Amino acid sequence: MDRHVDTAGPRPGAFDSDATEGRTARKRRAILEAATEVFLRHGYLGASMDEVAARAAVSKQTVYKQFQDKEHLFAEIILGTNTRGVDGLMRAYATILDEATDAQKAMRALAQQYLDSFTEPEFLQLRRLVLAEADRFPDISGAWFKGAFHRSLVLLGEALARMADRGLLRDLPDPTLAAYHFAGLVMYKPLNQAMFAGTAARPEAEELSYLADRAAEAFLAIYGPS
Numbered sequence: 007m008d009r010h011v012d013t014a015g016p017r018p019g020a021f022d023s024d025a026t027e028g029r030t031a032r033k034r035r036a037i038l039e040a041a042t043e044v045f046l047r048h049g050y051l052g053a054s055m056d057e058v059a060a061r062a063a064v065s066k067q068t069v070y071k072q073f074q075d076k077e078h079l080f081a082e083i084i085l086g087t088n089t090r091g092v093d094g095l096m097r098a099y100a101t102i103l104d105e106a107t108d109a110q111k112a113m114r115a116l117a118q119q120y121l122d123s124f125t126e127p128e129f130l131q132l133r134r135l136v137l138a139e140a141d142r143f144p145d146i147s148g149a150w151f152k153g154a155f156h157r158s159l160v161l162l163g164e165a166l167a168r169m170a171d172r173g174l175l176r177d178l179p180d181p182t183l184a185a186y187h188f189a190g191l192v193m194y195k196p197l198n199q200a201m202f203a204g205t206a207a208r209p210e211a212e213e214l215s216y217l218a219d220r221a222a223e224a225f226l227a228i229y230g231p232s
Contacts (some may be wrong), residue, residue, distance in 0.1 A: 034072050036062040042083050046131040050080055050139050081146050084136060088153040094123075095158045099165040109174040113225055117192045117218035124193055125208045130200045137201075159185040166229075175229050184229055191221040 040061035044053045055076055059066040073079040098119050106112035123129065140147040163181030166188075170178050178184050196209050196217065209217070 033064055033068060037064060037069055037072055038083060038086065041079050045080060045083060046128070046135060049135060050142065077143070080143070084146055084150050085153065087132060088150065091154050092158050092161070096161055099161060103165040103169055106169060106174060109169065109226060109230060110222060114218055114222035117221045118215065120189070120192045121196060121214040121218055125196050125200060125214065127205045130205045134201060159189060162188065173231060176232050178229065187228070188225050191224050192217065
């Protein structure tokens with residue numbers, strides 16, 4: 007009697023397909039990491055697709071296959087930071103502000119986190135790169151501003167409004183503007199210092215701590231509960 011054996015196994019080539027997809031993802035990640043280093047080091051005009059390919063250990067044809075051209079690769083690097091940056095700040099707002107019972111301690115802790123994060127060399131280099139290419143690529147720089155910088159402060163404003171609802175801050179007619187005021191008090195001095203004097207001009211930890219104290223005090227002098 008003839009018997010039909012159904013192995014119910016994977017179709018031929020399925021594992022090969024999965025492996026190929028995995029290799030493609032790894033190559034894409036390697037290209038992005040290499041390109042980030044190259045763009046941050048040399049700027050847009052000085053960045054070479056040959057160097058990107060060499061650092062990623064792939065062919066230049068592979069780079070173009072993944073990203074079409076240099077501008078698309080640049081956009082992917084800049085805009086790819088939006089989600090990561092905003093997600094990190096959302097976690098900070100949730101743990102520092104939404105659980106706060108003391109406005110002074112909360113705003114001081116957030117000020118310190120801002121200073122620690124936004125004076126990191128890689129962030130400073132990224133910000134300088136975005137500013138340098140704003141006229142060449144206004145759509146990319148504008149999208150970075152809206153998707154990362156402005157979005158993060160809208161979310162901060164929402165967290166500040168929740169603090170006001172709990173009586174930790176006074177009523178906020180414009181929560182987003184209050185968030186901009188806080189960020190300006192915290193970051194104006196060290197960020198501009200690094201922008202003009204170079205990444206190595208990052209203040210020492212003691213100065214960052216002092217700036218966090220004064221920024222929290224100044225913010226609460228305006229927005230603290232009456």
